[in-house]
Amino acid sequence: DEIGLIPCPEARYNRSPIVLVENKLGVESWCVKFLLPYVHNKLLLYRQRKQWLNKDELIDITCTLLLLNPDFTTAWNVRKELILSGTLNPLKDLHLGKLALTKFPKSPETWIHRRWVLQQLIQENSLPSLATKGNLGAAPVERIHRLVQEEMNVCSEAAGRYPSNYNAWSHRIWVLQHLAKLTVKVLLDELSSTKYWVSMHVSDHSGFHYRQFLLNSLIGRTVTDSNILVNEQNPNLQKEEESAGTEAACAEEQSVDLPRLLEEEMELCTELIDNYPGHETLWCHSDETLNNSHHSPATSHMAQSMDVDGLNEFSSKQGYTQETKRLKRAPMQDSLGPEMEYQFIDKVLSTCRDVDQARFATAYRKWLVTFLGQ
């Protein structure tokens, strides 16, 4: 379930460089400079049609190559061909990728190939009569659910192996968008399951960005997102919210208490900021969560444009007016009073000893004054 390189510059004993301990595969480093060029060359010769390799050999060679260097696109592409011809089970590639990611948690090509494989599996899944490759015996919905859970695990592990792992978190978002279809249930599940993780990784901007993504998606789910880029005015926001709410309620069993969620997020931020002074990410996250809680759920990042000065000029170019912005402020504000935030800032400034923390707190206060106009 894990691979790694064992630093061992010279072969001291006449024995295999492969070490297998408790299901973990180790390769002694001295052999890499022999092994990698050998398999690399073999594959290239095959590609140039100078030397034939049968399907089993191809599978073996590409597997070896990719565990040594998973960014070798050609090897992944050979496996794509094998999958498309029906000789290779796509699930094997998910497993191979997972293994490669234990040593190379960022590997862009691994993530990209993974998405290709998942897309193949989605397509397969949507076919009514499935001549399955023998592994997924459950119902389609259950299958997708299991895939999603597995992807969440793989992403979480990779995120833990490299700080602010952009590729891992991007993949996680992609899976939610394309496999899980951003259902309320999965969004809420993810919010609760990542809460502990981000508390253990307070400088991981990508992790907190993921939570913003979840919250924004939930906001978008609660009200229809058709009125984000406004061309027409929307005087009847109340009515639209209602009908959108009904729609959402029909589709999902769980209703979303957005104010409560945002409040909990602020509590989480406050607690972490208190416990771990000096992490810019936490303040950023706090900014944005408060921002979300003070504006209509119908607002997208575009409408959140905080142009306090010269607002009219910019807004009219962006296709909405002051009028519309005012109308879009649904009665969702004031659940999180800015007074609480000012109190918090004052407390931080008076008790903190960390220079960065003081700087972030001061900047946050300035932001509150400017952008919230309060």
Add this chain to the structure above:
Amino acid sequence: MHVGGEVDVRSAYCAASVASLTNILTPALFSGTAEWIARCQNWEGGIGGVPGMEAHGGYTFCGMAALVILQQEHLLNLRSLLHWVTGRQMRFEGGFQGRCNKLVDGCYSFWQAGLLPLLHRALHARGDTALSMAHWMFDQLALQEYILLCCQCPAGGLLDKPGKSRDFYHTCYCLSGLAIAQHFGSGDLHNEVVLGIPENCLQPTHPVYNIAPEKVARAVMHFLQYPVPNLDPA
């Protein structure tokens, strides 16, 4: 990025860059592209690889530069973008980080600092009267200090940060960033800000294409001689 490959904002920039230099740019070719790029801008103010992703220096440059080429910068929230990118210059190191709460890296000397000339131009076109006529909106000297003092390999070439090894990518983008930091504007408004001896001064680079401005002009002139290719099979 290639047939069957991944989709992200880099490819939009590559396509726009190539198409505009070779005079094959048509509205049909980029139909919907500008709007898609704008969707990649997120709540942080920067731009991510695809809509929904975290703001990232490399992607932000690609997105902004592509929109400049397509003349659609106004689709972005320029103010929040400005706020984000200026927040990425590190107060101690002087160089830029790629994302919030990450470490400084020499290559972002171009990806991040390179955004400021583009923003300057876009805001100027909007009639912003507060813009400087002599400096970009970042600390040009501090960036030059970081590059010259921390990013040079004694054996030649440049790098990410002290302790890392040199490579062509970092050499290219450290130097490009240095050029951006040394030269404000062009023509009558050209203002040089060179740290250290005058010999440190590099040739200016074009903030959209990152090649010499004269080369851009020559390429455009050359390809304007040819008609825009017709996509319909005749």
